[in-house]
Amino acid sequence: MxxxxxxxxxxxxxxxxxxxxxxxxxxxxxxxxxxxxxxxxxxxxxxxxxxxxxxxxxxxxxxxxxxxxxxxxxxxxxxxxxxxxxxxxxxxxxxxxxxxxxxxxxxxxxxxxxxxxxxxxxxxxxxxxxxxxxxxxxxxxxxxxxxxxxxxxxxxxxxxxxxxxxxxxxxxxxxxxxxxxxxxxxxxxxxxxxxxxxxxxxxxxxxxxxxxxxxxxxxxxxxxxxxxxxxxxxxxxxHCPCTRERVSEMLAMLGREEIESILSEQEKIDVSCNFCGKPYQFDPVDCAQLFIAKSDQLNASDTLH
Structure with missing residues (x-):
């Protein structure tokens, strides 16, 4: 073996x-x-x-x-x-x-x-x-x-x-x-x-x-x-713990303005894991979803409080 x-x-x-x-x-x-x-x-x-x-x-x-x-x-x-x-x-x-x-x-x-x-x-x-x-x-x-x-x-x-x-x-x-x-x-x-x-x-x-x-x-x-x-x-x-969800969270941390600026220069955002090199691709729809999901989480948090 x-x-x-x-x-x-x-x-x-x-x-x-x-x-x-x-x-x-x-x-x-x-x-x-x-x-x-x-x-x-x-x-x-x-x-x-x-x-x-x-x-x-x-x-x-x-x-x-x-x-x-x-x-x-x-x-x-x-x-x-x-x-x-x-x-x-x-x-x-x-x-x-x-x-x-x-x-x-x-x-x-x-x-x-x-x-x-x-x-x-x-x-x-x-x-x-x-x-x-x-x-x-x-x-x-x-x-x-x-x-x-x-x-x-x-x-x-x-x-x-x-x-x-x-x-x-x-x-x-x-x-x-x-x-x-x-x-x-x-x-x-x-x-x-x-x-x-x-x-x-x-x-x-x-x-x-x-x-x-x-x-x-x-x-x-x-x-x-x-x-x-x-x-x-x-x-x-x-084993590399990278996932699309983790990459999504990282991109969301950049903020909507930064993401829109990147998309104004290129059709999509390509990200590769530093460790394993696995590629992740986010088109404008994917990027919009990042902030919809983030907004939903914030609204849910406000409702609980």
């Missing part, structure tokens, strides 16, 4: 591994968007990373990853909720020249002012306070930026492998867990920690393999000699 998060625990309980596969969910997210390939792939990597990091959290709310840049990409944002629905978006800097071979540094950190931000946003009404961590965009890849963040902000040794294209957004995470190490049965000699072995084996993986191989096959190829415990898989889905 694709579109899921898989979790594994090594026998000595010193290492955990996670894989994420996003295919139909990722394609849903791209359905109404048109990004340059390098931008799309970078956003896919960040989306896979958000799922991997959210998989280790006990939070009723959302994990939000943001990369703010001074290059052609002004902002990338991915949100993964505690029910493992995701959404993602990119804001491109107007007038910026897109590099032929786009990468993290020349797309986001052209003048070394880029920032990487991790936000933990509890659900409304929670007693928990939001958390925000900010680090520089140091590293040649998003995986390196994330590894640096986990090492210095969370004190966790982590290895992350990410790959994305127009069809898939996949990733692998290895994380060292607190412990003292195991022993080889029948001897007093300490066993080589699984963390050391896992790191060495994982460095052999290539990006095309990460995209081409199903998660189970990837894990088997890398760790076939290991005794792994597979935990319950978590299904993933793309």
């Amino acid at each position: 694709t579109d899921q998060l898989n979790k594994y625990l090594f026998a000595d309980q010193l290492t955990r591994a996670q894989t994420v596969e996003l295919s139909s969910a990722w394609q849903t997210g791209l359905n109404h968007q048109s990004y340059p390939d390098s931008v799309r792939d970078l956003l896919g990597e960040l989306t896979a990373a958000a799922v991997l990091l959210a998989g280790n959290l006990k939070l009723d709310g959302s994990l939000i990853l943001q990369a703010q840049g001074d290059g052609p990409i002004a902002l990338m944002v991915v949100e993964c909720s505690s029910d493992f629905t995701v959404r993602a978006t990119v804001s491109l800097r107007e007038g910026a020249t897109m590099p032929t071979e786009g990468n993290l540094q020349n797309l986001l950190n052209t003048y070394d002012n880029g920032k990487f931000i991790v936000v933990l946003e509890p659900k409304s009404g929670s007693d928990l306070q939001p958390y925000q961590g900010i680090v520089p965009l140091e590293g040649d890849t998003l995986a390196e930026v994330l590894e640096n963040y986990m090492k210095h902000s969370e004190q966790l040794d982590t290895k992350i492998f990410l790959a994305a294209n127009g069809e898939k957004a996949n990733g692998l995470l290895l994380q060292r867990l607190p412990g003292t190490g195991g022993h080889i049965e029948g001897t007093d000699a300490p066993e080589e920690p699984s963390w050391d072995r896992a790191q060495q084996l994982a460095t052999t993986i290539k990006q095309d393999e990460l995209l081409a191989l199903p998660a189970a096959e990837l894990i088997h190829r890398l760790f076939w000699q290991e005794d792994l415990m597979l935990l319950e898989p978590t299904p993933l889905a793309w």
